[in-house]
Amino acid sequence: MRIGLLGTGPWAGFVHAPALAAHPDVTFAGLWGRRPEAAAELAAVHGVPAYPTVDALLADVDAVAVALPPDVQAEYAALAARAGKHLLLDKPVAATVDAARAVEDAAAATGVASVVFFTTRFGPTQEAWITEQAAAGGWFTAHCHWIGSVFTTDSPFAASPWRQQKGALWDVGPHALSVLLPVLGEVDQLTAAPGPADTTHLVLRHRGGASSTVTLSLTAPPAASANGAAVELRGTTGVTTLPDRDTEATTAFAHAIDALLAAAATGTPHACDVAFGRQVVEVLAAAEEQLLRGGR
Incomplete structure (x- = not known):
C-alpha cells in the first residue's frame, strides 16, 4: 500500500x-x-x-x-x-x-x-486490558483523569493554535473516551463542568448502566501532572486499572x-x-456546548 x-x-x-x-x-x-x-x-x-x-x-x-x-x-x-x-x-x-x-x-x-x-488503543498491553475488561462486563463505575501541563513546559505542542483554542476536552478527552466507550458503552447522558483554565470535569452515563467521571487538563502545574493518565474501573469482578503505557x-x-x-x-x-471517531466527537461537542452555556 x-x-x-x-x-x-x-x-x-x-x-x-x-x-x-x-x-x-x-x-x-x-x-x-x-x-x-x-x-x-x-x-x-x-x-x-x-x-x-x-x-x-x-x-x-x-x-x-x-x-x-x-x-x-x-x-x-x-x-x-x-x-x-x-x-x-x-x-x-x-x-x-x-x-x-x-x-x-x-x-x-x-x-x-x-x-x-x-494512541492508547494501539499499545498492545493497553489494548489487551481494554478487550479483557469489555468482555468481563459488570462494571459499576469508572474514574479517569488525563492531566498534563502542555502550555507551561517546553512541549513542542505548546504553540498549537487548535489546542490553545479547544483545550484539554478536545485534545486528551478523546484518549479518555477511547478507553471508556469500548468498556462501558456509548454515552447517553453527560454533565460537563469547568475547572481552572482549560480543565474540564465530565460525568458520563453509559448505555450499559454504568457511570464514569473524567478530569481533563492541559494546564495543570507541572508538579500536578505526574502520573497524568489513569483509568480505574470498579464492578462485580473487583477493581482494576489501565496499565501504564509501555509503547512509544x-x-x-x-x-x-x-x-x-x-x-x-x-x-x-x-x-x-471513523464511525467510532464520530461517536467520540459527539460526546466532545455535547460537553463543549454545555460548557459554553455555563454548565447547564
Whole structure:
C-alpha cells in the first residue's frame, strides 16, 4: 500500500513520518503540507517527494495518513475518501459533529477502510486490558483523569493554535473516551463542568448502566501532572486499572498502520474506525456546548 502523509507539524515529524518510513509493509509515497518549506524539509529527511497539492498526492497513493488540526483534517479526509483512498486519521477526527459525519459518509460511500489513531488503543498491553475488561462486563463505575501541563513546559505542542483554542476536552478527552466507550458503552447522558483554565470535569452515563467521571487538563502545574493518565474501573469482578503505557508513539502508530492494512484487505471495519471517531466527537461537542452555556 502506498501511503501519503498530510501534515508537517511536530506530530507528523515525530510519529507519522518515521513510522511510515520504517514500516516494512507499506511504501511512504510522499507528503503534502500547508507550509511548502516545512513540507520540503520533512520530505528531505525521509527521501520522499513533497507534493505541491493535495490532489497531486491523492493521484499517487492508495491511502493517506493525516496529521492536521481536526477542522482541517476533516476537510481533507472527506476529499481523500471521495477519491477512494483509505484513511489513517488522528484524533479527534473533526471539530464538529457535522464534519465528522461528512467524513464517515464519504468513507461509507466509497467503501474505503478507516482507522483513527488513539494512541492508547494501539499499545498492545493497553489494548489487551481494554478487550479483557469489555468482555468481563459488570462494571459499576469508572474514574479517569488525563492531566498534563502542555502550555507551561517546553512541549513542542505548546504553540498549537487548535489546542490553545479547544483545550484539554478536545485534545486528551478523546484518549479518555477511547478507553471508556469500548468498556462501558456509548454515552447517553453527560454533565460537563469547568475547572481552572482549560480543565474540564465530565460525568458520563453509559448505555450499559454504568457511570464514569473524567478530569481533563492541559494546564495543570507541572508538579500536578505526574502520573497524568489513569483509568480505574470498579464492578462485580473487583477493581482494576489501565496499565501504564509501555509503547512509544511511533510503535503504536505502526500498529495502527497494521490495522488499516487488515481492514483494507478484509473489508472488516476496525473498532477504531471513523464511525467510532464520530461517536467520540459527539460526546466532545455535547460537553463543549454545555460548557459554553455555563454548565447547564
